[in-house]
């Protein structure tokens with residue numbers, strides 16, 4: 001299994017191009033299930049999760065053409081199977097995103113229940129509750145969600161909590177429903193907005209995009225379109241943390257600074273000089289970072305997907321920072337691994353206190369989720385000696401060419417097969 005070897009190598013300088021967002025690309029690929037026409041997506045990141053979604057759609061009978069760089073053409077005109085099997089769902093929870101569009105377009109869907117994962121139990125009750133409110137008959141049998149509805153009906157749905165994929169699933173279901181659906185307490189994440197914008201281009205009628213109340217007037221059919229995936233704010237944030245830790249001056253190209261204000265504010269608070277234009281962000285860091293307090297919350301507040309990376313930054317910062325994780329109940333797996341590298345972090349419940357140390361020391365570490373793995377990679381950039389990050393298939397789920405991108409700005413990082 002591949003590993004990454006990272007050798008602490010001083011400041012980072014140069015430019016990095018940000019990829020399209022994983023968390024936007026996956027629902028957008030599933031949106032192709034809503035039309036018989038071709039959906040053409042550009043700026044798709046080449047990631048393991050994208051390949052898994054491709055396999056999932058192909059297994060259902062979709063035709064998927066890709067240049068294997070960043071473009072996909074997906075046509076679900078001859079879909080012959082409405083099932084998402086356990087073998088694929090277990091490797092990628094986002095597979096649940098086929099449920100809403102498949103049910104809405106084909107009148108039935110079977111999706112393996114995703115189950116828990118390393119960061120939490122992650123139930124999908126809100127997805128199911130919303131679809132039932134729209135008239136779907138749902139049973140759970142043999143580990144599968146089996147849903148049926150001749151045509152979904154518009155409904156007024158108030159979600160119990162802010163759920164990103166829950167909002168996306170119900171939005172994709174509602175666009176083809178009979179009548180008007182109101183989704184309240186909807187997620188406002190930029191990836192939800194990106195999906196909604198693409199659906200509108202396909203002919204959907206959606207009001208309130210980017211707000212917590214989405215009003216969707218169902219239409220009879222949607223058509224194909226071309227859509228560019230929004231830049232990945234989490235990948236961009238990860239690189240900014242790396243520079244905040246290692247020092248240096250880096251410009252991120254093809255970024256979307258408007259989608260990451262909370263993260264940019266925290267980096268400024270840590271002492272980084274941040275400048276940004278429409279599609280670029282420059283970071284200049286010439287000092288040791290100052291520790292910052294963070295509390296994860298739904299967008300536009302600080303994202304849970306950046307919590308581990310900020311924990312790594314706090315680990316070598318001046319002072320101490322309090323990190324509160326309010327989204328997932330088990331998202332501190334990086335704590336013991338960072339401590340193995342010499343960090344001083346104590347965690348209890350959903351709160352971690354990070355006392356900054358002057359230096360980390362390289363070690364062999366591993367993580368069982370994506371962002372935890374990313375935090376270990378950037379910690380390795382500032383540790384003495386070599387850090388070996390094992391089990392990097394997690395990283396490959398969400399980062400495109402991370403070793404080339406960081407290597408391009410001066411990091412010493414290599415993949416060991």
Ligand SMILES: CC(=O)N[C@H]1[C@@H](OP(=O)(O)OP(=O)(O)OC[C@H]2O[C@@H](n3ccc(=O)[nH]c3=O)[C@H](O)[C@@H]2O)O[C@H](CO)[C@@H](O)[C@@H]1O
Pocket residue numbers: 023026094120121122123124125126127161162163164165166191304305327328329
């Ligand atoms: C593919 C994708 O976009 N993944 C993102 C998405 O995950 P995902 O959409 O799975 O996360 P949610 O926003 O749904 O989860 C938020 C919280 O709600 C809970 N919940 C959710 C649905 C539900 O039916 N019942 C329920 O209890 C979850 O367990 C969690 O505690 O948003 C998360 C929160 O920003 C991010 O960390 C993930 O990177």
Ligand SMILES: C=C(OP(=O)(O)O)C(=O)O
Pocket residue numbers: 023093094305370371398
């Ligand atoms: C938790 C994440 O992804 P997923 O929802 O795909 O597990 C993530 O991107 O950090």
